[in-house]
Amino acid sequence: MGPPSTWTAPTSRCTGQEGRDRLQLQGRPAGRPHVATWAEAGVVTAADLLAGDEDPRPGAGSLIERSVATLNAAGVTARPKVRGDVGYFAKDIAQAAVEAGCDFSLGVTRNPAVWRAAAAIPDDAWRKAERMKGAQVAVCDYAPAGWPPATMTVVRRVKVHATDISADPRARRRRTIPKAQLTLALDGLVGHVYAYSFIATNLDVSTPAKTVAVEAWHRMRTDIEDRIRDAKHGAALRHLPSGSRAANTVWMWGALLAVNLSAWLQELAGLDDGDGRGRNHLGTLRHRLITVPARLVRHARQVTLRLPPRQQLLAQSWPGSPATHLDLTTRPIGHVPAHGDQRTRRHPGNRHAHPPKHPHHPSPITDA
Structure with missing residues (x-):
């Protein structure tokens, strides 16, 4: 991954059950997840659940501090950069970023x-x-008055x-x-x-080329909106289950953990090259990688995972391991073997056309 570009947070509203600290959004109570992410990795590093009408700026400094602690725990040594939209235009947030050892880029x-x-x-x-x-x-x-030097x-x-x-x-x-x-x-x-x-x-904009690069990088802050959208539509963050903020906070973290697991899985599987451009949404990942019907076939001391047609994401993410002799094929399930293979073909009088089940040698299975 490249140097970390933490964060920042939109404050997307979610409907929930009635609670005394809920803002009515279209006639229903609302909560406001306040989230910081590691931009390149697509991983949530810190989050708070606010009331729908709560100002996110007072808690932004704490989000920065916790995010930097998470990056340090992950072994990141590059200097983090904080970016946020105009809703975070506050000298206290800029100062908190500098005190946490970060550079900043905030909307004005x-x-x-x-x-x-x-x-x-x-x-x-x-x-x-x-x-x-x-x-x-x-x-x-x-x-801006009162902001860190060199702004x-x-x-x-x-x-x-x-x-x-x-x-x-x-x-x-x-x-x-x-x-x-x-x-x-x-x-x-x-x-x-x-x-x-x-x-x-406070980033270096001393030349026109550097200015153009900083502006283009700052504009990509909207990637976090994709993380929030994924949590809402792919991990049930859209509806909070309770009138209790504590219960809803647990629910929020469950959804955000699902987003993190998705990012980690795609990073480990080689589906994302570290900049978020090739990352799939949770719904797509669930449909094309996790809930894919397949069959394990044992033949000639090898194990073959037969996938249905046009399901290439699993084959792309698991190209096979020589140590376990696991090969992947996208032949349709139930494919008839070649003419020369008499051991598994149906043939009149062949008593072993379908090998008998044995506790230690299970027959081919369907794995969802």
Whole structure:
């Protein structure tokens, strides 16, 4: 695996039974899992279950501290990096990351000072962003008050055609466009405008190439949303069973442990190369690897695992072990042997066409 990029946490809401610390979400009580993950490994390193209306920022420092302790216990020696969206824009979180021996990259709230700094960026300072069409990246002269020394602000702007701007004043995209530009676009006076996002970081952005790399890395923080989605839809985190926070916390950790087991299994089986790009969701993994019907066939001092057609994930993850003479085949179950093999073929008068069962030599079995 590459250097750890911990974390950070979305606070996805889950419905649950009635409890006094539950927020009503669409008429039902809700809990709020607050999760930190080791990004490259896809493993949850720390988590808290909050009430639906509870601010996650006060507990973020504790999540960072526990995550770093988990990485140290795992033998990780590289300096961790903490990344989070604009919901974690707080100097205390940045300071907690530095005190824990981490670098940080956190989304910045759009405020008048950062808007003024973005407007002052020279046109020739912008560079094309990685893996994002129509996006450009630069560094602006803005440092949030009270943040750790050497904090810099990276700006990303994306070209938006005027015809693509929603007329709904509640649209999120409208909040990312400077008010003056938005007015011109809505009045039809300009053909396009730019939508802006801001990142406060202490990572090295001293050159345009480094700035582009940091912004692209920060943008991949949304990988944690996939971990939460997997826990909700693949491990029953979507519905909490009790009105007790303690009981629901145990339930939450059961779901997160299932996510971790899935990541470990795929890492050990060679299905994920360590960056999360080839990782399967729990539902897919369960369907294609865990609950696959198969048959163990013993023949000529070898054991063959016969898989149904088109089930290649198990064969990919278990290519066979010479020590146990275990081979894999994807021949359909019940396949008739070749013409030359008379020992197991059906043949008139062959009393041993089906070998008798014996306690020490079991017949072929079906293993789900």
